[in-house]
Every structure is written in C-alpha cells, then in structure tokens.
Amino acid sequence: PSDRDFSGRIVAQPVQLKNRARYGLSELELVQARTRAVLAVEGLRRVDYVPETDESFYEVPPGTEFDVARRLLASGGFEYVEPDWVVSIADNCPNDAAFSSQWQHDVMNSCEGWEFETGLPTVVVAICDTGIDTDHPDLMANRFEGYNAVQDVMESEGGDIQDIHGHGTRVTGFAAANGNNFIGVTGVGWNLGHRMMRVSEATSGGALMSVLTRAARKAADLGDQVINVSYSGVASASVQTAGEYARQRGAILLWAAGNDSTVVNGARNDSVLVVGGSNPTDGRWSGSNYGPLVDVFAPGENVYTTDLGGGYSGGWGTSYASPMVAGLCGLIFTVKPNATPREVEQIVRLGCADMGTPGVDAEHGYGRVDVARSLSLATFGGGGIGGSIYHDYNHNCVRNNHEVAVHRAVQLLDPWGDLIAAVNTNHQGFYHFPGLGVGEYTVKIERPSAAWYPTCTQGFTRTLRLTDPASWVASIGLIWLPAAGIQNKPTPE
DSSP states (O other), X not given: OOSEEOOSEEEEEEOOGGGHHHHTOOHHHHHHHHHHHHHHTTTOEEEEEETTTTEEEEEOOTTOHHHHHHHHHTTTOXXXXXXXXXXXXXXXXXXXXXXXXXXXHHHTTHHHHHTTOOOOTTSEEEEEESOBOTTOTTTSXXXXXXXXXXXXXXXXXXXXXXXXSSHHHHHHHHHHOOOSSSSSOOOTTTTSEEEEEEOOOSTTOOOOHHHHHHHHHHHHHTTOSEEEEOSSOTTOHHHHHHHHHHHHTTOEEEEEOOSSSSBOOSOSSSSEEEEEEEOTTSSBOTTOOBSTTOOEEEEOSSEEEEEGGGEXXXXXXXXXXXXXXXXXXXXXXXXXXXXXXXXXXXXXXXXXXXXXXXXXXXXXXXXXXXXXXXXXXXXXXXXXXXEEEEEXXXXXXXXXTTOOBOOOEEEEEOTTSOEEEEEEOOTTSEEEEEEEOSEEEEEEEOOOOTTEEXXXXXXXXXXXXXXXXXXXXXXXXXXXXXXXXXXXXXXXX
16 A cells, blocks of 8 residues: 555656766767657656756656656656655554554664555565464464475464464564554564464474475475575575575575674675664664675564564564565565566665665675665666766766767676676667666676776776666776877777
8 A cells, every 4th residue: 555646747857967977978978868858758748847956747647657757767868757646644654552662663664665565465475483373463364374394284284383482473573463453563564475384393493404495495386475584504505505496486585694793704696685683773783693695684682573372572683683674575576576586685785774884895784674765666766777988088087079989798787797688889889778677787898908998997897776766877988008008099999
C-alpha cells in the first residue's frame, strides 16, 4: 500500500549548467544534451513551467508516468523525470502496541519506507533456524508450510518445526512479525510471507553446516525469494556454494556476520549478503564481526522482537540484524518482482547510510541499511550511463570544442566483473547505455595503444553509482604520450 497516487502529470528538469563539470561535458555537449531533452518531450502537453528551477510539468495518460519517465531519461538529456504525485499526510507507522520499543525502525526510517511498500504474502522469507512458535499471535498470519532440514521432512508430512530453543521465533519476528494488528511488534517486512526451515534438534540450537545449507537449498527449491541464516560460519566455502545455488534459482541468501568482534576476511562481491550489527548511534555494535566480507550493517544491540509462549523480548547479535535486512529484501522483491538477487543486493547496498570512514570501507562495508532509501531507489531509481572518449589536449578533464574523438569499444560491467553490455563510440566519440536499474557500474574502455594514457588519474575505467533517476555521464579524457615526449596527435585511433 502507498499514500501516493498518480496524477497524470510528470515533472522534468533538463541537464543543468551547474553540473557540466561533474558530468565532464563541454559546452557543446551540454547544448546537445538539452537539445535531446527538447526533442524527447515533443508530443507532450506542457501545463506549467517554473523558471526558478527550470522544471517543466507535462500531462500524460494516468498510469503511464513511469513509462514516459523512463523514455525521457533514456535520451540522456535530463537531470530527473518523475511523477507529479498526489500525496497525503505521512503517517505510515503501524499501530502495534510495542512498536515504540523497537528503536531499530526509527534508525532505519522504516515508517517512511512503508509508505512505498509493506510487502505481499506471496513473497516469502525463509528462516533457517531453531523453529517457530506456531501459536504466536504476531507470527500466525502469512506463515507458509515449514520444513525440518534435520529430518528432511516437510511440515505436512510430519516434520517438526516447533521452536526447540527460542532463537528462531525471535529471528522470524525481526523479518516478518505481523504489523498493524494492534498487538506486539512489527517486522521490517510485516506483510511478507515467512517459512520456518528448522535446522536443529538440540536444545542448545546448534546445527551442522550441512543441515544449514540443505535448508537454504530447499528454500530456493520451494521458490522462496529470500533466505536468512542467523548462525556463525559465514566464511565457510559451502556457504558460498549455497548462495550460488540460491541465486541460480532467483533467491538471495543472507547470513549473519557473527558475534566475535573480529575481522572476517573475504570478498564482498560474492554470492551471499553478509550482515553485521550496529548500535543506536550508527556505530558498530561492539560484539559484531566486521571486515571485507561484511556487506552491510543493521541494528543488533538491544532490539525487541517476538519470543516463545506468545511473548516478546530484547536481545543482541548479528543474528537479529540479518533478518531485518532479509525483510527489506522481501520488500524490494515486492516492488520489483522481476529483479535478480544481484539487483536486490545492489539496492540494499546503495540505500545504506554511511558508517565510519566516508564511502565503502573495509570495516563497515556499505554502511547501515535504510528501509526508506532502498525502497525509494527500488521505486524510482535507474536511468542510463553515457559519455565520450576524447583527446584531452589541455589535460583539464573537460572536453572542449576543439578536442577530437577517440573511437574505442566501451564495456559496462557489474560489481562482480561480469559484462552487461558493450558498444562502440560513434563518430563523435559518444557512447550510451540506457535503461539501467539502480546499481554500481564500471565503464571500461579499450586502450588504443601503449602510448595513450588517461588524464586526471581517471584510468581506463570509471565506477559509478546509479541511484537517483537520471542519466550519468562518464567521459574519459586521454593524452598521447609517445616515447619522444608529449605530442598532439591530430587523428586519434
């Protein structure tokens, strides 16, 4: 549910002069971009113009706002195009009795995020854990048939999914406790479906790694799009194998970073979304693991949730941070039902609030998740990436009118290094990759020869984060440096 309605109008702002340097555009390129914007809106009726902000408002058939916006953005001539929404007063927090005890929702901007989406029961989060209190009043709605991974038996065939420890009931509450029902607490994805994959027969809750990965694979086979494991052992090679298995079936696997307050080494661009724990001031919770393997953080210090016997309790741990992010992933899949697991992970990452050292860093990864920001990106984000490859005679990193094209092949890669698309620059040195979703992309150009070097330390690659609905420009200037010294090369390769 949303408190926004289409109005049959869109608002558009063309590329602005103040952003010319940021985009690496020459004056001529800026004029060309604005010309493309003018051509793109031909046939649309302009109903208003704000000269102070250079915003134009156009009438479009109701319900086509997104389609028209995507078409205009693909021209590369706009800063943004978006619906002129009919909005209501924002009051999206649920009425659950203990909602005020869940500080995590304030920090993650959950209420603002629920303005976009609260989930669909058909989008299922699988919880691989110690079982569930099947009679808990805050977990009864939207519960799917469970599975006992130790016995390898579905619930309908006698598989026991009752909680043998309590951990599983608590974890499920963070992901998908039923919301807006006047009782108890609220999960991040409070209208999502949830399924218990019980992994332990021990009262301690301990589980074999082979049983955990079996549960994850079974969840993917059942069609569940989000799978959460709140156990230690994330650095195990078999965890990555399970993550790859899940992604091949359209599911994303999340795993808790662990509670040893130690570095976890590995590569973030792998097959598992690893979650650490944060505190109320957006620092790392003191017990949380951290390091190169950890993608994002979520609240993990004294957070409140469902518990055995129909009750509620607070607790600490990355076990509780991870299902919050799992709930967010379910909401993103609801907004974008055809999204790939990688796209969902990208939206989670790019929606994060920064922690620690500015930018993505070794300790905090992408930062602390933000429900509102990620769901906004899922709803409105995307656009295109384009630019030009040119001979930067004066080394100023901006293409001037006299600087000629360098004709090369250009590749677009995802963060995992996989090729998305490849094009050749046109006779003016321009290239364009339209219609991209939210994500982090790398533009890579083919080096003309050993004598060519990039100016301004840009390198032959540029990494960009495509977040807001806009077309980003990645222009790369090159300089000809033969062994005899700097020379102007009038006809670049």
